[in-house]
Amino acid sequence: MKILKNKTAAITGAASGIGRMLAVNLAKEGCGLALSDINAPALQETAKLIGNRVKVTTHVLDVSQREQVFRYADEAAESHGGVDLIINNAGVSVGDFLETIPLEDFEWLMGIDFWGVVYGTMAFLPHLKKRPEGHIVNISSINGILPNPNNGPYCCAKFAVKGYTETLAQEMHGTNIHVSCVHPGGIKTNIARNARVNRAMFGLTQEKAASLYEEKLFKTTADDAAKIIIAGIRRNRRRILIGTDAKILDWLTRFFPCTSVTLSTVFSRKIAQEYADK
DSSP: OOOOTTOEEEESSTTSHHHHHHHHHHHHTTOEEEEEESOHHHHHHHHHHHTTSSOEEEEEOOTTOHHHHHHHHHHHHHHHTOOOEEEEOOOOOEEBOTTTOOHHHHHHHHHHHTHHHHHHHHHHHHHHTTSSSEEEEEEOOGGGTSOOTTBHHHHHHHHHHHHHHHHHHHHHTTSSEEEEEEEEOSEESSTTTTSEESSOGGGOOHHHHHHHIIIIIOOEEHHHHHHHHHHHHHTTOSEEEESHHHHHHHHHHHHOHHHHHHHHHHHHHHHHHHHHTO
């Protein structure tokens, strides 16, 4: 999708982080926006940042609720006269071990991080097919390529998003629909602050766990991440890696799959221990 001006993009999770900066940067391209999030006040703040530059509609919804997502797609298409681009960005995280995580928390995360992507794709795909060119962007993670201990549910969801999106790209080959799977590395957003932390390695508190991610692992700004995604959309790239950390870890996983998993385990435990001892 080389031309974004006068197109319409729908973005989930647009109240903060990458979603907000995608909205801001797409507006600069002259792209109309149908923005959604469960956080109504923060969603309005995103709309205010954009102002009257382009047409913006806001939609409060929980992406884990199928009926709400399908209604969002219909409302967005009706309000804007069609939708050309859907970015399934909404996501959450849980700090716990696969052995101990309450099933309710596992289901909550999968409902947002995986089923939200599926619902968003299926709800908007019929609308995209009506356009001369459509594009689906699903946000996975570097944790959809390389797992991380104490982050199992998130890794499960992001691996699932990767498989779903890459299969969808195969099935849409030769049609007017382009498909991109995005794998961010550590991005400076509020996902760690907003995470549910039930049990963390070495008994880290939620505050210490969030500080660990923000100080040690989150290197790329949300604005930079958004610009990289938009550049990938312009080139119709099927795979978009964000950050030097994501590129290095992807390379290690490709060429040294067992070693990379071992290194991830050792590194994660080491820095968690350091923060626990502070």
